[in-house]
Amino acid sequence: MKTIEAPAEAEGKNREWSEEILLQEIRAWHRRGRPLYSHYMRQHYQELLAAGIRYFGSWEKAVEAAGISYSEVRRYQRWSKKHIVERIRALHAQGADLSFRALMLSPYAPMVYAAIRPVYFGSWKNALLAAGLAPADIYRYRSWKEADILREIRRLHAEGEDLSSKHMDERANSLIATARRRFGSWGAAVERAGLDYAKIRKRKRWTQAEIVNQIRALRERGVPLTSTEVRNREPSLFAAACKRRFFGSWREAVQAAVGEAAKRD
Structure with missing residues (x-):
């Protein structure tokens, strides 16, 4: 059977093609889950694409000859x-x-x-x-080095952010995706930042009602409701209360919990 020598580039370098080898290679490429549409092949396996066209007249016919429905590999197929x-x-x-x-x-x-x-x-x-x-986050974190990621994790922790993977995923925070890529898992990244991830996973999930209840409980125990006192005594409560999605400031949280007369800060 006539053979055609492939151009000496990346895939298929110096390879001699035959119809049998060509079809076997198309099937193997497909089994590995690699795209077979022509634009992708032109970028990633030009030699196979060129051989397919030479033997069968078009890439579509070559793919079909390998027993693969070309309609299933078109780049826009089945997307919504x-x-x-x-x-x-x-x-x-x-x-x-x-x-x-x-x-x-x-x-x-x-x-x-x-x-x-x-x-x-x-x-x-x-x-x-x-x-x-958030597209800005996708590109912001993509170029970060490991030290940058660890520094950001520590910063978020210091601000009282919930660093559990569930919360970070719910926020669609691209930091967690980048950390997983660099460290293997989010937990490993948090541990590398010097934090105890086991404790973070068990952390309380705050709501406005829970914040109000905790402030009232502190007052009943006679704890001064000043920002300095609560920040030192209950840092997670203070951080949660000051988040914009809850009260935005400690003063507003205290006002909501016990009224104007109890505010001393």
């Missing part, structure tokens, strides 16, 4: 807004780098191509926003 958002969230939970450049060089490039089409989101930024992620 819901599917794209779900995939982005799943990748984020896995700690994947969700920057445009990184995904365009990954097997998830078809999703990105679909996402930026006008019929879906029109841009990758809009797709991230639809998935509940």
Whole structure:
């Protein structure tokens, strides 16, 4: 059988192709879960693409000859807004780098191509926003070194932030995705920052009602409700009360709990 020598580049370097070898390679590429649409192949396995076209007249015919339905590998096939958002969230939970450049060089490039089409989101930024992620955070944390990540974890802890993985995931915070990528897991990153992750996982989840109840309990025990006293005695309560989503300041929290007469700060 006639063979064709492939160009000497990355994949298939100096390889002599035959129809049999070509079809075997297409099937092997497909089994590994790699995309087979032509644009991806042109970037990642140009030699296989070129050989397929030479033997079968088109890449689509080569893929079909390998027993694979080309309609299933087209880059826009089966995508929807819901599917794209779900995939982005799943990748984020896995700690994947969700920057445009990184995904365009990954097997998830078809999703990105679909996402930026006008019929879906029109841009990758809009797709991230639809998935509940902050594009600025995606790019902010992506370039951080390990020391930067650990410093940020310590800063958040000092401010009373809930560092449990559940809370960080709920906030769609890209810091946790970056930390997982660099340290293997969020818990490992927190431990490397010098914190006890076992205690953090058991940390109280605050609500406005719980904050009010805790302030009233302190008052009943005769504890002064000044910011200095409570910050030293109950730092997590103080930090939670001052969060914007609760009361925004200790003064407002005390006012809500016990009224104007009890405010001394």
